[in-house]
Amino acid sequence: MTTAPAAPAPAAVPAVADSWSYGALWRRVPRALGYLLPTFVIAITVSVALSSFVSTAVSLLIVIVGIYLLALTLLLARYTGTFEVIRLRWSGETPITEPAWPNDPSIVWWKRWLRPLANGRYWLSLLHGAIVAPIIATLSFIVVTVWLSLIAASIAVPIRVAFFDLDRWVIEGRDGGSWVIPNEWVENFAPVAVIVAIVLGVIALVTLPYVLRGLTWLHAAIARPFLGRFTNEQLEQQVSSLFTSRQAAVAAEGSALRRIERDIHDGPQQRLIRLQMDLAAAERRLAENPDEAAGLIQDARRQAQDALDELRNLSRGFAPPLLLDRGLFAALESLATRSSIPVTLETELGATANLPDEVARNAYFVASELIANAAKHSQASAITLSVTTVDGALVVAVTDDGVGGAVESVGHGLAGLRDRAAGMGGTFEISSPDGGPTTVRVALPLAGVGSASLAPADGSEPSA
Secondary structure (H helix, E strand, C coil), X not given: CCEECCCXXXXXXXXXXXXXXXXXXXXXXXXXXXXXXXXXXXXXXXXXXXXXXXXXXXXXXXXXXXXXXXXXXXXXXXXXXXXXXXXXXXXCCCCCCCCCCCCCCCCCHHHHHHHHHHCHXXXXXXXXXXXXXXXXXXXXXXXXXXXXXXXXXXXXXXXXXXXXXXXXXXXXXXXXXXXXXXXXXXXXXXXXXHXXXXXXHHHHHHHHHHHHHHHXXXXXXXXXXXXXXXXXXHXXXXXXXXXXXXXXXXXXXXXXXXXXXXXXXXXHHHHHHXXXXXXXXXXXXXXXXXXXXHHHHHHHHHHHHHHHHHHHHHHHCCCCHHHHHHCHHHHXXXXXXXXXXXXXXXXXXXXXXXXXXXXXXXXXXXXHHHHHHHHHHCCCCCEEEEEEEECCEEEEEEEECCCECCCCCCCCCXXXXXXXXXXXXXXXXXXXXXXXXXXXXXXXXXCCCCCCCCCCCCCCCCCC
16 A cells, blocks of 8 residues: 655635635736627627517517517527626636526427427526627726727827827818917927826726726626526525435435444344353353363353454444544545555545544545445455545545446445435546446535535446
8 A cells, every 4th residue: 555645735715705806806807808808799799689580570470480480589599698608607707507498308399499488587588688788788898998998098199209290280170171289289288198198097907907807797797687597496406405415315324224234233243142152051061061161151252252343343434433533544544554455545635634523434434435345346456545625525536447347236335325425415426437447436525515416327336
């Protein structure tokens, strides 16, 4: 076994915390400009297209084709709204969660075509694309143009004064005449123009990140109620996720209790029954044959020691003393040492890593089960155990070089780990192609129970 400990990873700073800091705003300027500069053209084009389709559809409502054209317009509005959501996400704004659009291929085709007419989300997308977005895009286009013009003027005016002849300024009149500005006026006005242009340009340059950030935030804030999920939809999703997590936690608890019951029944209970029988036999022979009784007592003592060892092994599967005393890293190092297959431990956790007790206990349990399953079923010659922190979650990944082709047995083995991860709001992923390698990745959130997000599995190994 080899270990590769590293210093504990620094705590990640939430993106929202520095989203308005000056340095972060400057780093976002290219993305903000990439979003704002084409927004006016895109918004006007979409608005004209949607308005034209709507007016054509309304004019054709007297015939049935107008109804389908209106439905097609609503569908187009939905996809233009999705495009806007993608652009806002790319600009760095908080992602907008799109509505759960219905998709039932079993519905008759003509009903599926007309379904957008009865869905208010499509109409909100149409309202945003045809009316709201062009107004906001025009406002942001004017502001961005003014700010960039001030910055450009702070460069152009000094160059004009320094390198071009200012002896004669002529202003052409509407009637064909012209008005020549006197030279002394030009000489007196030029320094003032340079100072004003530089001051305004510096102010515009200094405030440019805040202006761009404010405009992208305004676009996102207005688009959210039109293109995002309603609050009640989000609450329903959270309730559904929590209900799923609760069911998974109950299933994981039941599976763990059944495993404990099976292990106790097959191990210590049988040894204790044998112990009771040996002691009863020794008691009967104690007076008649002391030597035989002494042998039975010795056998009973060995049975008691074996039962005690098995109970200790069972207790290690829950929370070994090493985990409680010295932390997860030391417990995983000991676990890797005891494995019948060489285990390489790769972790960024230091010996003093401060993890929630529930997370550390479940991470140890997951690692123990994955290594045990690999040792039983994978026919591997080497196992890699990786423990890292990614996006606020502790990720435990076990990879073996075995035969692969693992399958998941409902209610046993890795299916229990899937339920355990879901109960904590984590994720479970497995990759096990024929011929290997097999990789199982379990992510456990470090702070609270989040929404369960169970990745589809390719199959997993059944436990004995």
